[in-house]
Amino acid sequence: DFAALAKKYSQDESNAQEGGDLDYFSRGRMVAPFETAAFGLAPGEISDLVKTEFGYHIIKVTDRKPAIVRPVTDPDVYKEIESALLREQAEIQAAQHAEALAAAAKTPQELDGAAASRGLRVEESGFFARGGMIEGLGPQSPVSMAAFDLADNTVSAPIAGPTGRVVFYVSGKQDAYVPKLDEVRSRVRDDLIQDRAMALARQRAETLAAQLKPAANFQAAAKGAGLEAVATEPIARDAVIPNIGRSPEIEAMAFASAVGTVSNAISTPQGAAIVKVVSKQEVSPADYAMAKDQFRMEMLGERRSRFYQAYMEKARAKMKIDIDPEALKRAIG
Structure with missing residues (x-):
């Protein structure tokens, strides 16, 4: 079962839970190596390993539709134009926010303060190898290369990657070595603890969602539960959400719901989230x-x-x- 294996082993946070399903796409939508491999397969065929700038991929083509040219008066085409415009606007805003954040922070302490004032949180990655995977940023992040050329405790310029723009600093370096068995055992234990913590976080979020849905004041109700409701700028489809990253589940809920709707608990890489749709911005x-x-x-x-x-x-x-x-x-x- 290809989808079951993708859910189990894929490191792509954007669609692993969907079994790796990318829906239909046309030429020009994917990077060249991926596109060449995908369009060279017949329905039902599975590719060899395909390397792109985002990592390694195994592709299965499940169906193929004849290519068509749709008129711009088609409502679906209008929606695609609308999504493209919103995504472009969101990318411009994200670049501006990242540049402003980097300009306001020249030291790690300043970065912590500047991030907090914008509703963001500085997260520690742990050690990683040159070109290796960084937790939260995914495989093939350019940060994993740039970090090795940056002096310790120097705040970087914004770097664009698969999960969005990143501003970071290097808090320390460690010489490469082969880990001992005890270290690996400890890591496995930490992973099990993390899995349990994630499950507990979702259980708590489900309980909180039931309390927040009928609340007249969402922020006050969240504060009463010991949490802080974080407001975001308007986001487009496939945008990076602050403190969360890309989340198809949150995106699907937000764009399908009316203003004022409060979600159930939604699993995220950091635990769980409860989302309230405050406003929607239409393309003029x-x-x-x-x-x-x-x-x-x-x-x-x-x-x-x-x-x-x-x-x-x-x-x-x-x-x-x-x-x-x-x-x-x-x-x-």
């Missing part, structure tokens, strides 16, 4: 009009790209290639 007709022509050109460009690729594949199939051994030998020395 002016923004839609500005993006419509650009979206049309992108769709036409995608269609031309598919046509050109199909043409070249057919052309290559008809070509007869003769190799001159002597000329090849002279060319490569």
